[in-house]
Amino acid sequence: LSQLMKRHKKLIQEEGKLEQKKKELDFKKSKIELPERGVETIFRVALRNHITLSDIADTKANILLSVNAIIISVALSNLLPKLDNPSNQYLVYPTIVFLFFTVVSMVLSVLATRPNVTKGKFSKQDVADKKVNLLFFGNFHQMQLDEFQWAMKEMMKDRDYLYSSLTKDLYFLGLVLNRKYGLLRMTYSVFMVGIVISVIAFAIAFQTSGGAVSI
16 A cells, blocks of 8 residues: 555646646747747738838829829810810910829829739759749749649748748838838829929919910
């Protein structure tokens, strides 16, 4: 009976030690997994923010494009027919200036939203050398499904390759945003300057013509 009691105590002690070791292993595992989760969160938040900024840029460009389209429609329907009258010749140059800046603003708005698609192909050597970013559709849209699946499996096997692809995706998305917002800033500047110059041109034209307008 005493031996059984000793064995029972020994088993309890061993179970306690095993439980302690298990807790230590779980703690170490959580410390190892925590940085990876943090990195994944960083990528997720950064990519979401970049995509949101891209949507905002596209929305702003579309708004400006719509405004300029409305302005041109109004000008073509109301202003241009009056230029046939010789008494309204003083409106020709202000109208040309007005339409010029409007068209330039529209062109810049289109350029800001115009997509840029690459060749869409890669080789097995590119995957082996970790050169291709499989997270961007422009790099694989012309590849066969089985080739793309193979490349994705190869990338998912290599954590460094996966994180490198995420980093490249984030970087090139930032370059696209820089281009979009640069063109968007230029578009708004051209639109603003064009409106001011057009108003001044029409004011000068009305003043030099004596304010006479033929309807």
